Amino acid sequence: MAVERGPEPPAFQHHPEASAPRLAQGYRLRSTSELRDLEFSRLAGTVYLDHAGATLFPQRQLTNFTKDLMENVYGNPHSQNITSKLTHDTVEQVRYRILTHFHTTPEDYIVIFTSGSTAALRLVAEAFPWVSQAPENGGSHFCYLTDNHTSVVGMRKVAAAMNVTSIPVKPEDMWSAEDRGAGACDPDCQLPHLFCYPAQSNFSGTRYPLSWIEEVKSGRRSPVNVPGRWFVLLDAASYVSTSPLDLSAHQPDFVPISFYKIFGLPTGLGALLVSKHVAPLLRKGYFGGGTAAAYLAGDDFYIPRPSVAERFEDGTISFLDIIALKHGFDALEYLTGGMENIQRHTFALAQYTHSALSSLSYPNGAPVVRIYSDSEFSSPDVQGPIINFNVLDDGGNIIGYSQVDKMASLYNIYLRTGCFCNLGACQRHLGLSDEMVKKHFQAGHVCGDDVDIIDGRPTGSVRVSFGYMSTLEDAQAFLRFISAIYLRSPADQPDLQAGTSGAGALSLESDCHSPQEGARADPADRSEACPDADTVDLYLSPSEGSGSRQALPEKAAGILNGDLGSHIVTNIYLYPIKSCAAFEVTKWPVGSKGLLYDRSWMIVNHNGVCLSQKQEPRLCLIQPFIDLQQRIMVIKAKGMDPIEVPLEENSERAQIHQSRVCADRVNTYDCGENISRWLSQFFGRPCHLIKQSPDFQRNARKTPGKGQPPGTAATLSLVNEAQYLLVNTSSVLELQQRLNASDEHGKEESFSVKDLVSRFRANIITKGARPFEEEEWDEVSVGSLHFQVVGPCHRCQMICIDQQTGQRNQDVFQKLSESRGRKVNFGVYLMHESLDLSSPRFLSVGSEVLPVLKECGVS
Template sequence: MHPPQKGDPMPSTPDYSPENREAAFAAFRAQHPCYEDTRILDDLRSREYARLDALDQVYLDYTGSGLYALSQLRRHMALLEEGVFGNPHSKNPTSLAMTHLVEQAREYVLRFFNASPEEYVAIFTPNASGALKLVGEAYPFAPGGRFLPAYDNHNSVNGIREFARAKGAEVTYLPTVPPELRLDSKRLRAELEHTQPGSHNLFAYPAQSNFSGVQHALEWIAEARAQGWDVLLDAAAFVPTNRLDLGRWKPDFVPLSFYKMFGYPTGVGCLLARKEALQKLRRPWFAGGTISITSVQGEGWHYLLEGAAGFEDGTVNFLNLPAVEIGLHHIAKIGIGTIHERVTCLTDYLLRQMSALRHSNGAPLVKIFGPADTTARGGTIAFVLNDPEGIRLDYRKVEALANRENISLRTGCFCNPGSGEIAHNLTREEMAAIFGRDEPVDFETFYEWSRREYGRAPGAIRISLGIATNFADVYRFMRFLASFVDKPHTALHKVQVEYPMYDLLRDSA
């Protein structure tokens, strides 16, 4: 949209006042009639997530973490209160009782994702990053082999490149294409054709970006496997609001994080692995719980257990594993399709409303990174705000103002540097200048240096929707966003940003 010409009417900011909310909700329902099919979630919010309204919280960081339902806690606590459970590595009554619950949870994880136990195995890990490390350290990378990650990968996937390079494999990144930040399909097909006979090659990409919410084609799984590639599908950001059917799609490795799906428990992730692909992995070490026998009197005298047991180092987080099954039952009872429908409706509303916000001179307030509509995209929206002169507002100060309004959003690079670099047009030469410095650079220094040198900086503001999001949440967020209309960037200079040091050092999820 071009700035209005002399004599043209100035754009007006929509009325997001509390008094206008009911009228806005009625208009929203008329535009999104399928929203009525998700009203079960409103009842669920009043019963299971009532603390959100009791504490006046607008939670828009579901990609960072899901929220737990009250009934999840009660069922888990009741189980622990009424039972006596021992370490599942023993064979006594309390241990056998725990073993039964662990294996029951394992079986239900496979069932939830329609993964045949004849084809897939569920390996419990501390988190999704732990699942990825299992693959990276044990995959048979070698000279002549390749690792093909995507620009849009989370850093826990990017880290696999260090294992690949250490073993002599070639590492090639698959770029994303702005403005929608979708992976370059032509480049992908060309890369998939480039392999050597007898080599091991791993293609890794996310089903949904944790940066922009863009969803990448699951059809690439079969296409890559047909050309001899193993496929690692990062599903951590996808599965909280979308169905992943492993009976239809057949990735070799799928890392998951359960707290991102339903909030509780933390400290439990999973690697869903095809048994055929799992047999290729060669672990560089062993730990308690992963071996059948070993000896200290000879080099290499140990035998790993088969299947999941050979990859679950030490004692699994056994008391929390029943809570995984409880959480999955909670999602299944609601229906992942219902959650998906609601998130899609509310995401569409936000994309339309955010794109329409303009300053009095006609300049847009919001720049969205990624798809501008809900076609092949999830409920994660990354964006920045510009003042009337097009000068970017400091997202750290926007977050500080959101905190005052009890709005939980996310800022930074979200542990996804590739999408951030492409979104902000940071070139290889510019990044080389950062990494060529004598001293290591933390994110805060990187941010300030980029702003000073290039007039732009990595990072964005991110909101993400989930199971308990309702219209009142997104309406209140739009009211907050509209407060920046016609506000110069200098108006934020006095906003104090106070973060503890560990927040400056860590930029994840």
């Protein structure tokens, strides 16, 4: 999505420190733009800046690998037939290719295939010849730089189990360790110690000197002053993704790598490169298939294979993935000319971006970002193509990384946030003490979540990183995004009063969605909540003054006047199919999981993965309608004939499938080939409609609280968080004012209240409260129903999607972010307390709303 506001980033060529952002001249592709068009067309319209997390594979690699598999038969390399011999020989060729890539030979290094660099690190921890502490010696020491990946730090648990001392070493201490010496030691002292450090920090991109390898091994630079022999593990996983590593010039004892960091494909495959001088010292404990030359099942007799690689490669290696590496090397060399060209290209982009990002400032002179780096991006010898930072407001306060991530996604910019499995570097750069980290955990923050600010302090940061297929346009799109979002003029930020009360403030539109206008899908209530035919009949029986059975609900009254006045329900929506359009009603049955049939179905792709509007905005154009009397759901979409789906299937005939909703496992069944063909035709790709199994119970993580007996859990349909979502009309009005007040140039669209309400996809719309007063509620009664408020709804990018057209406009999220502070909250979740469903219960438009404030009485 094009960014229209904010200053243009400087032209690349105007930065004399940056070299041309192109790969080797004279190679088959003239520019990275041509490379992108031919090999990475799937990136069209997106800016991918997480190459340090995983780079991307080119079309050439996938095509040639597939062709290889189609033309050859590769058998298990542990067999002796011709297909197995082909596999064995091909794998050995790949081993040679790996060693050649790192400028070494089989005479100096051994390649042991693992499932990744983490498995390689664990292998070293378990096989290293540790000497336990004893009265007669100090034992071995395991030292690691604090700027190391979690997988390195985790080695200390293995060391501790062997009674080995682990010592974290700060980067500044290692820099000053030169000539400190390794302590007194007689010539026969061979007490083994291990020092681990990264060639490149995956947090900041800092590149630590490869000269440390020989300095540590020789004793000229020692992590700690102890006698013994030092071995060095160089964690090269991040470094080798964009730079050449010459093992003929620098010879660490162990080098763990992950191949997807280099090629993008395959994942789940890495290697440990072991110096041949060290290999005989490694100790083997467990042995698996293929590692034994001979053994007995009934006696403790085991002879390992003489080959070090075969000795440590337990079980059958991932031989097809190893064959994919051959095509990865071929494609990389063909497209780029080698790692030296990749290093120049990626560093030039990082240097340019760093320079431009550093120069951004607010009108008051305050910087827009705070960059975490140990270098000035002067050379690829000291800095990799990684930029780590936090965005600041004009007062110098950090804007949480999760908010930056959400905003970036609106512009199709994909980056990385958090601490990047490198807490040591995160603490050092962000100034987080050990006590703070523990306090953050006690406050509920865990690695990988979106809790980005606690007590005003950041828990992580934002990282962008470049790969060989990154372009100057990627860097400039990112810089344009930062400028557009955070460098708005004061005129763009209206200073509105907190309230919108008072007669004639802003009246809401009186028109509304008719019952024929929409639906949203989520599996129906199980057992009681997703009733069988008898239960539906119960709901259809005359009740609450109704003199006849209700088929399709009558047209809703619409959104009422914006005056505070009486506190009542103005609209009720359910979303039968998750992420699809709303179905508006005036009166609707309530089940144990919420509104009857609310989010009872969902649409999944060919892999069974649930689709949402974040991936497929056109879901909002699918309009379901529930007919309780005929027990059908009618689904409509423009250009498609309507199709009917029964509300209930014969559960005995339905085949149960495992699906996931918000990390929860749910049992579902497929609604049939007819609706599958209908959906597949509409979306242009294979899709299925599935429904929550009626006998499956999904318990809510959020608890209804004091209204429930101990041990009672509320049950959910296919909703994300809670049974109901309530939105207050006055809150919508305030947001509408902010959005429409930013239309100073007359170019931005005006937002109606009806449009905004539909974006928030609530079940219950109320009027009569002050803006955002609902966040102060603890409980609320609606008519005869009583609910517990279980917290605010943290909004995502879906609110940027126009529910009538499927088009996206990022202003809604941005203005909400500006007005609500650092957390984009809107609406509150409700859970009903224990319900007696022996008689029908209904939620109705016009019902009185009675909230109870937190730790207060009835408001």
